[in-house]
Amino acid sequence: MTARASESAQLLIKTLSSYSSAHVLPAALEVGLQLDAAVALAPSKLWVSMIGSLKQLLGQSRVELRVPVSDYMLIPPPSLSGHEAREQATAVALLPGWLDSLDSLTITSWSPLVPWGATDDGVASFERAWSAIAKGIGSVSSILGNKPVVIAQLGFQSRWRCWVSPNATMLPKITDCARHADCYHMACQENGIEGALEALHAQPWLKGLYIYGMTTDPTFGGTYDWSHTVHGKPAETTLRRWFGNYTELEDSSFAAAYVSGISAGNFVASSGQRTELR
């Protein structure tokens, strides 16, 4: 197991060396796996060694190292309570020591936000759920010496019940979508982002956040798409407002790309089941 991890580390360093020689280093580097796999994969001393090598290679002044951690590993999802919550909370006590050598903790968050069967998808509901998650993240940050935290993947699919299994991949066939509202729900995504950002933006540990799911496919998105991307959806306007470039969504430009994409056979939003990016 150690040999495999060491081999991985060497391959990673080799790859990044090629970037370094091309003078195109990223501003920050996330390295590793989900935390559970990372802990299982290699002993702490190997991680400490690898992190040290990467810092030396990339230059500490320019590169931050982060390890992505699923929030459910550290923080009880708001939809859970009692025994399950206590079990997950104990994971905090098992944080590996090498996390200390990282510049920041990166969290990807796909926990179910509300209990199954809940029907409230208003902004306040998302804000409440994310406030609970934020409290848990704050505790973890505090344990790690007020380590800054980056939310690396934050998003909601534009579909009904977008708070349940936020990264759901199995969806009804398009033939089940007799009405648009049967399969797509733009407001759920819009409210989710609004509520999450309301809960997050003033947290002292928050170093940054990334909204998940845009792609390099210009036709990917729009109001006939249930995926995470905000491209061509009302949530794009919400995001622009939070990000500081508030302009109303220009439907016409997206519609042109959408039509163009369909004619080129590239748009797959209407193909029923599909694999979600992650």
Added chain:
Amino acid sequence: MHSRALSLLTLLTVVDSVLCQRLGILERGIDVRSGYQSTNTSSYGSPEGFNALDAGMNMGGNYIRLQQTFFVRNQADSSIQRLPCDTIGRRVTAMCSESDANVAQAIQHAVSRHRGVVLSVQVEPDWENPGNQWQPEGPGDW
């Protein structure tokens, strides 16, 4: 009078802009995935990829998050290698084919025109460990 109204409007616009940018001091950005799902032809380093980076930045973000190829263990000979596109099963194929050159070009583009890029590199997702694979939820999960 007209000039005064214009000044007031300008002031309000500035104030509105400042107030709206509530994430202004933070690292904020878009996580951009690579590829056309249907054809697997796009990449971070393509013109479409550059446009996607720009589109993300144009929302007001200051960083882009890219994801580099996965490293996995080849079950045949136990070697560590890039994730081969034809063996990834349910995983999306687009980003598995991302080359170092493509990623480097995307980083260069983003750095030259924007603030920067966060690169996510996964080191060996331990393909044999079921707990570490991405499993789609069952039917009716939403």
